[in-house]
Amino acid sequence: MPAKKATSEPTKPATKTRKRKAPKCFVLDTNVLLHNADSIFSFEDNDVVLPIQVIEELDRFKKESDEKGRNARQVARHLDGLREIGSLCEGVETPGGGYCQVLTEFGHNLPPSFDMKTKDNQILAAACFVQMQRKRTEVIFVSKDLNARIKADSLSIRAEDYETNKINFDELWQGYKYLDMSKEQLDHFHEEDFLEWEGDDFLHNEFAILQCGEEMAHGRYDKEERGFYPLDFANSSPWGVGALNAEQAFGLELLLDENVRLVSLIGKAGTGKTLLALATGLKKTIDDLSYKRILVSRPIMPLGRDIGYLPGSKEEKLTHWMEPIFDNLHYIFDNYTTEGLPGEQLDMLMESEKICLEALTYIRGRSIAHQWLIIDEAQNLTPHEVKTIISRAGNGCKVVLTGDPYQIDNPYLDPSSNGLTYLIERFKGQKLFGSVVLKTSERSELASLAVELL
Numbered sequence: 001m002p003a004k005k006a007t008s009e010p011t012k013p014a015t016k017t018r019k020r021k022a023p024k025c026f027v028l029d030t031n032v033l034l035h036n037a038d039s040i041f042s043f044e045d046n047d048v049v050l051p052i053q054v055i056e057e058l059d060r061f062k063k064e065s066d067e068k069g070r071n072a073r074q075v076a077r078h079l080d081g082l083r084e085i086g087s088l089c090e091g092v093e094t095p096g097g098g099y100c101q102v103l104t105e106f107g108h109n110l111p112p113s114f115d116m117k118t119k120d121n122q123i124l125a126a127a128c129f130v131q132m133q134r135k136r137t138e139v140i141f142v143s144k145d146l147n148a149r150i151k152a153d154s155l156s157i158r159a160e161d162y163e164t165n166k167i168n169f170d171e172l173w174q175g176y177k178y179l180d181m182s183k184e185q186l187d188h189f190h191e192e193d194f195l196e197w198e199g200d201d202f203l204h205n206e207f208a209i210l211q212c213g214e215e216m217a218h219g220r221y222d223k224e225e226r227g228f229y230p231l232d233f234a235n236s237s238p239w240g241v242g243a244l245n246a247e248q249a250f251g252l253e254l255l256l257d258e259n260v261r262l263v264s265l266i267g268k269a270g271t272g273k274t275l276l277a278l279a280t281g282l283k284k285t286i287d288d289l290s291y292k293r294i295l296v297s298r299p300i301m302p303l304g305r306d307i308g309y310l311p312g313s314k315e316e317k318l319t320h321w322m323e324p325i326f327d328n329l330h331y332i333f334d335n336y337t338t339e340g341l342p343g344e345q346l347d348m349l350m351e352s353e354k355i356c357l358e359a360l361t362y363i364r365g366r367s368i369a370h371q372w373l374i375i376d377e378a379q380n381l382t383p384h385e386v387k388t389i390i391s392r393a394g395n396g397c398k399v400v401l402t403g404d405p406y407q408i409d410n411p412y413l414d415p416s417s418n419g420l421t422y423l424i425e426r427f428k429g430q431k432l433f434g435s436v437v438l439k440t441s442e443r444s445e446l447a448s449l450a451v452e453l454l
Contacts, residue, residue, distance in 0.1 A: 023137075024047070024138045025046065027142065028142050029120075030058060030119075032142050034072060036162065037070075038074075040078060043096065047101065047137075048100045050102050053119045053126070058076065082094075088101060089101070110124060110125050127152060140160055141159045142161070143161070144161060144412040167422060169416040174436075175435045175437055176208060176209065176246070178208070179209065181210055181212055183212050183213075183215075194227055197227050198226065203429035207436070218231050218249060218250070223429070231250075232257065236252055244440075247440060248271075248276060251263075251265050252276060252280065255277065255280040256280055260398075262393075262401075264402070264423060266420065266436070267437060267439065268451050269451055271438035271442065272442055272443075274325065274374075277400045278296075278329060284372055285354060293354050294356070296322065297360050298376040298377045299385075364388055364392075366392050374401075375389060379405045379418045379420045405420060
């Protein structure tokens, strides 16, 4: 019977006698599979070992309705597909040429200081056993849990984080560069509204701060024309929100440009990410009627408790998590409109469904067309979750993701592995995409000082 589809279908059944010697053997922790259900197929021609405790822990998560539950169920499907073509106890060949094995018995105890009643330590004991059995193979324990990696190292087991989909955050694309030029070049840019640039170091929709001494200008790079154009929306102030610095000007340019369908804004607290996204969304939805509504969502990360634990309807539950959104909307209404109180205006827009709140839990499976979709706090999403959200975008939809990779609440993500930075790395240079890193806090002098000192 053929295997069920995984990322790709295993091709050869396992044999009890394996002549091939695997370059490496990876023992996976449960959190790796919960992070990426396809991780068992990510190690090419190396072997993957899953202690039986991992399967038991996955069984606990399979009934959950969140991303971990879906991943737990998907892993079970992958393993069931492998089981149909061979014995998981002996090891079943994976598409990359390695073998996947479920380890059910191991005779190894950790030092007395380790509590063997915990699943984490039992998984470490299994890793020790594999290392003892495969003395000629490099055995590596893979976990998203920092403490588990530390404990593995104390047992002389090589430990690594799951590096697939991980990028070098220190080299994250900023979305703009400073460019020194001559007075003649800068004058030409102002006169012709274009400056040819033959260098290959700029990507499509990347910005440049063109400077000659104290004189400077802002340009946007067009990869097809191989040059810089002035900003089209340099003087725009949607709903009274104008740019206070170059980075915000670049952000507004991307947000107001209908040809850019996906925008990411990264920055620390007070840099204006969410404010810019909401203000431009109000202009495009209320004033220009380019979109049916503003749909706002953000990950629910309340110390592990899901949205369902709160009383009330879905809207009442979401209100608790959307207070930062309401704060920004109140600020916009208070400074831009003259009729009615900000709260009354917000209620009116929500009652008319011009502004809608949605939990990310309910986005899967939807097709979101002709809407201005804002995903706030996107740094708490995995690369797979970001892919799920972006793939929901239908015709006429614009997606804006905002977040601060330095403030991640998901215990298994960091600045290099979260979905927001992964998105930037994969999409940079695409004509439909633009991104800007906002560095200057404009909230208040106190907020700026706190960001700098704390």
